[in-house]
Amino acid sequence: MDKTPLHVLLVEDSPTDADLLRQVFLRSSQEQWRLTHVERLEAAIAHCQDNSYDVVLLDLGLPDSDGLETVTEFRASVFTVPVVVLTMMDDDEFALQVMARGAQDYLVKEQITSQLLVRSIRYAIERERILQQLKNSERTILNAWEQEQELNLLKSSFISMASHEFRTPMTTIRTSTELLQKFDRELTEQKKHDYFERIKAAIRQITHLLDEILLLGSGEAGGLRYRPEPLDLTKFCIELIEDLQFSHSQHYTITAEYEGDCSIVEMDAALLWHILTNLLSNAIKYSPPKSKIQFSLCCQADTATFRVQDHGIGIPLKDQSHLFETFYRCSNVGKVQGTGLGLAIAKKCVDLHRGDIQVTSELGKGAVFAVALPMRPAYSQ
Structure with a gap:
């Protein structure tokens, strides 16, 4: 068994309930505990932002917050610490609502035993760990999807650009070549020279475009080297x-x-x-x-x-x-x-x-x- 103490934040405004929970922790020989106690939601959020806790035991009836909004407000400020809710209500529908707000488990105060408390805390920690792994996996998948979308967009942009940019010089080459072939005898030497210059310019344009594409591709693949x-x-x-x-x-x-x-x-x-x-x-x-x-x-x-x-x-x-x-x-x-x-x-x-x-x-x-x-x-x- 791991002997590292579990750091628990107890958020409970009732001194009697807080003392009872301390006794439950003391009676549990399965774990080592380090318990911190606060009485207000505001103090709990501040503690979680300044310290590292393995789990939070959260009462729903506090001086500065009451009911389901207590869970909502806490989870809005503290994202990754697992929460076990403490309440006097033994109601399955209410328990489902609590879980939907971001709590990992639900304990009725009058039914808490050391065995139940340990199991609930362990369950909450494991559930939060799995939840964070799922969120990380989701982010990884979304990032991969976004990169794929970006790559597809780049491919579409490249096809569109290449189609447009190659078409003009290729048309110039084809037209000039056809004119030289069909009207070779009728054309003056100056006119022939002009057509040949157009062909050369078009070839330079295509060559320049290919050079840019190859150079950019080399850079994307890590092939572009700095050699001072x-x-x-x-x-x-x-x-x-x-x-x-x-x-x-x-x-x-x-x-x-x-x-x-x-x-x-x-x-x-x-x-x-x-x-x-x-x-x-x-x-x-x-x-x-x-x-x-x-x-x-x-x-x-x-x-x-x-x-x-x-x-x-x-x-x-x-x-x-x-x-x-x-x-x-x-x-x-x-x-x-x-x-x-x-x-x-x-x-x-x-x-x-x-x-x-x-x-x-x-x-x-x-x-x-x-x-x-x-x-x-x-x-x-």
Whole structure:
């Protein structure tokens, strides 16, 4: 037999009944008891919140509570301690009501014996243990169900996004190819060149989409790795911006400012490329033609802060808390194409650097994304 004393809280305002119960406990040789006695429901709730009890013996007629509401009020404040109700009423219907309110057992005071009391307490403790296990199992099942629902939603979103995003470039490729085949002799060299450029652009779009999906899938499966290496950060940013500027030179201008010594850092160049490319590409995508995109890099206090500002459509306040969710697209993007993957990928790459990404935006006035990354991995600082 377990010799650890059972800690019992007796909630009883009658001194006579309390003394009788103490005598019953003393006569029981089956268990070791540690008894605490209070006379009011308020005191019982306070005791349970400050101490650990194995069981509560609860009288239903107290100075500050009476009847079935005593059980209801107690269980509303104390969720996991088993309750055995003490009453003068020997009524089966009333006993069922007491149990329905959250008590584990029911004892008529005049019928209490040491054997009955021990059995009732043991029953209440075991019943509460089983009840808590069932609740934990229920929570586990609900969590699993919610995760499955979320996964199904992601699958549906992916199918919808992929169907839409692949259709446009595939249609471009098919149409351009058919025109080249059917009208090869009639088309001028310039027109042929234009069609070939459209095909190339469509292929780049499909390739970029596949890269994003594969990268995100790699991240979800734990395959996205953080591999820091020495990097001239200023040079890296200059070359990346030059490449983007070359691709969009006819429609947008990217200005850049650099502050501090960013020549020697340790970062993952591949992850950093995804972060900055996604942020700058989004700034371009959601800005009107001839817009100016502003980029800045500041290195100080072992932190590199990247800032990308555009003057485009902006981000609605209701969407800002969801920006980095997979497949999420803002409510005001209209017909602007996108997958809802870019910012999710950027966020994962920032997290792998143990950095931080923030956004501030005003609808119709553009957005500012700020990324702060440690200039060196934590283990080398």
